[in-house]
Amino acid sequence: MKxxxxxxxxxxVIAIVSTLSLAGCSTATNGDDSSGAESGGTLTVWVDAERVxxxxxxxxxxxxxxxxxxxxxxxxxxxxxxxxxxxxPTGKGPDVVMGAHDWLGELSxxxxxxxLELGDSSADYLPVAxxxxxxxxxxxMLPYAVENIAVLRNADMVxxxxxxxxxxxxxxxxxxxxxxxxxxxxxxxxQTAFGAPVFGTDDSGSYDSTDLxxxxxxxxxxxxxxxxxxxxxxxxxxxxxxIAKQQFLDGTAAFWLTGPWNVGAATDAGINxxxxxxxxxxxxxxxPFAGVKGFFVSSESKNKVAAxxxxxxxxxxxxxxxxxxxxxxxxxxxxxAADTAASDPIIAGFQAVGADAVPxxxxxAMGSVWEFWGVAEAAIIxxxxxxxxxxxxVDDVTAAIK
Numbered sequence: 518m519k520x521x522x523x524x525x526x527x528x529x530v531i532a533i534v535s536t537l538s539l540a541g542c543s544t545a546t547n548g549d550d551s552s553g554a555e556s557g558g559t560l561t562v563w564v565d566a567e568r569v570x571x572x573x574x575x576x577x578x579x580x581x582x583x584x585x586x587x588x589x590x591x592x593x594x595x596x597x598x599x600x601x602x603x604x605x606p607t608g609k610g611p612d613v614v615m616g617a618h619d620w621l622g623e624l625s626x627x628x629x630x631x632x633l634e635l636g637d638s639s640a641d642y643l644p645v646a647x648x649x650x651x652x653x654x655x656x657x658m659l660p661y662a663v664e665n666i667a668v669l670r671n672a673d674m675v676x677x678x679x680x681x682x683x684x685x686x687x688x689x690x691x692x693x694x695x696x697x698x699x700x701x702x703x704x705x706x707x708q709t710a711f712g713a714p715v716f717g718t719d720d721s722g723s724y725d726s727t728d729l730x731x732x733x734x735x736x737x738x739x740x741x742x743x744x745x746x747x748x749x750x751x752x753x754x755x756x757x758x759x760i761a762k763q764q765f766l767d768g769t770a771a772f773w774l775t776g777p778w779n780v781g782a783a784t785d786a787g788i789n790x791x792x793x794x795x796x797x798x799x800x801x802x803x804x805p806f807a808g809v810k811g812f813f814v815s816s817e818s819k820n821k822v823a824a825x826x827x828x829x830x831x832x833x834x835x836x837x838x839x840x841x842x843x844x845x846x847x848x849x850x851x852x853x854a855a856d857t858a859a860s861d862p863i864i865a866g867f868q869a870v871g872a873d874a875v876p877x878x879x880x881x882a883m884g885s886v887w888e889f890w891g892v893a894e895a896a897i898i899x900x901x902x903x904x905x906x907x908x909x910x911v912d913d914v915t916a917a918i919k
Contacts, residue, residue, distance in 0.1 A: 558585040560823055561611040562812075563601065566591030568615070571844040575831045585823045598623070605629040605815050612818040613828065618649035618658055618809040621879040630657050631814045634825055638833055646850035649809035649876035654721040658811035659828035660850035661841050665807045666703060666776045667870040669783055672791040674771040682707070682798040686751055689771025692761040695754045695898070699891030702877075703774055704743075704752075706795035706803035709875070711739040715886055716878055726882035726918060732911035740897055740907035742798055747898035754895045777847060777867055784863075792866020794873070807874035809850060885917035 560579075564572060569591045576587035590611065592600070598620050604610035606629070616624075624630045633656045639647060643663055650658035668685075670678065679685035693703050701708075708714075713735035717728030730736065746752040756764075765773035766786045773779070774795060783790050795803040812832060814824045831837060838854035848868055849855045859865035877883075893910035897903045 558583075558820075558823070560585060560587045560613060560820055560827060561590060562587060562613040562615075562827075563590050563592045563597055563611045564615045565594050565597075568841060568844050571840040572832075572837070574840065575827075575834075575837045579827050579831050583823070583826075585820070585827075587827060601813075601815075602627050602629055605817050608817055610815050610817065612815055612820055612824045614813050614815070616658075616811070616813060618660070618811060619877050619879045619883075620813075621652045621657055622881045622883070624813060625652055625657065626881060629816050631816045631818065631821055632657055633659060633814060633828065635659075635829060635833075638829055641833070641852055642850050643852055643855060643871070645807045645871065645874050645876060646809050646811075648722055649807065649879070650811055651721070651723065652879060653723055658809075658813055659832055660809050660811040661832060661838055662810040662845065662847040663807055663850050663855075663871055663874075664776060664778075664810070664847050665805045665867065665871045665874040666706070666774055666795070667805070667867055668793040668795055669765065669773045669775060669780065670791045670793050671765070671768065671771045672789040674768070678791070678793040679772075679796050681800070682796045685772055685796045690764070690769060691751060691772040691774070692756055692764050692770040693752070693774040694756065694758040694761045695752065695895065696757040697754055697895060699754065699893070699895030699898070701887075701890040701894055702806060704894060706774075706805045707742070707798055708736075708739045709805075710797040710799045710801045710803040711735040711742065712801065713739050714875070715883070716880070724878045724880050724883075726880050729911070729915060729918070731886070731914060732908075736911070737904060737907055740903035743894060743897045744900075744903040747900065752898050754898055777863075780863055781846075790863065792863055792870065794870045802873050804873045804875050805870065806877040807871060808877055810847070811850070882918045885914050888917060889913045 569589050572589055576589055580586050597614060598616055601610055601614045602624065635656055642660055646660035646663050650656050650660045675688050679688055685691055694700050713733050714730045716724040716726060717730050719725045743752065761773060762779060762782065764770040765783060780790060795805060797803040812828050814821055818824055833851060835851060835854045835857065838849040838851045839857060842849050842854065842858050848864055848871060849858055855868055859868045889910050893906050897906050
């Protein structure tokens with residue numbers, strides 16, 4: 518089941534920032550203990566330290582065009598979200614921060630992000646990217662990259678893509694990262710093929726925490742399928758990420774369900790890699806999660822107009838999104854840039870699979886799902902009764918959300 522995309526384009530123009538003012542000085546600093554001097558026409562932007570160089574051209578162009586200086590501050594991605602949440606209320610945070618779309622629930626709950634006005638440019642983004650950037654019907658993030666898993670196939674071992682899950686298993690060994698506590702992120706394409714998303718969606722396409730779909734008939738059918746795959750040895754909790762990787766690299770496995778972050782290791786090993794969708798066990802579309810990366814504007818920025826302008830009209834250009842693509846090799850969120858990047862057949866493969874992807878839920882209730890989900894799936898794979906184990910998962914998640 519795909520997430521409802523009705524109203525997504527319209528959502529891009531809902532977030533009208535009516536009270537923005539460029540007048541006055543920004544109080545944002547680089548996040549150090551010292552507050553620093555006031556910086557008039559300055560935007561402070563926290564970015565992944567590995568992407569500073571990719572954004573420097575856009576920062577320089579913006580200053581040349583507007584006179585507003587863009588100060589890029591490289592930060593560790595491990596610390597960025599927590600530092601942002603802590604510093605924004607004090608006035609010491611940046612004007613803009615780079616981050617992941619699944620931060621949105623926490624950022625919104627803490628009141629530290631401001632809406633974005635995308636205007637007509639909302640139609641220029643991949644639908645899944647725009648949906649991920651939208652929370653409760655309002656756009657909060659300028660997306661720049663979309664990431665999802667797909668099947669890496671050793672095309673020398675298996676020249677043609679399988680037509681179904683059973684066809685894949687019949688053609689060669691399949692590996693997917695699990696581990697002792699399971700890994701529902703990697704199994705989600707198969708779960709959606711049974712018509713069992715985690716949450717339903719409202720009319721705007723936003724996830725609805727009151728509509729838990731794990732307990733649907735499709736959820737229990739998926740649990741039965743998990744049990745059958747565990748009994749057959751197709752899914753195995755002894756296979757962690759490193760073992761799955763090694764089995765594909767050494768030719769033991771012909772198929773590996775993983776993300777673009779592992780493609781380099783496979784091609785460096787001399788494997789002729791092809792990218793396929795996760796083959797469906799039901800005939801229905803198997804939709805993986807999409808993770809979307811982007812930029813948020815601080816709710817306490819004194820230069821919201823400049824921040825919005827810099828993101829929409831500079832970061833949201835094909836040139837800059839392609840520079841970010843070169844830095845991370847992740848599919849751009851802007852459609853034109855994605856199409857250009859897809860001249861690489863590997864990127865084209867992930868783009869094709871991503872067309873059926875759904876955003877990982879960013880709502881706070883998702884934390885309650887992660888708490889129980891993987892452990893329940895691992896237990897089923899290892900022989901626990903699928904119906905009672907899945908029902909306990911549903912009951913535990915429901916109670917935690919309440």
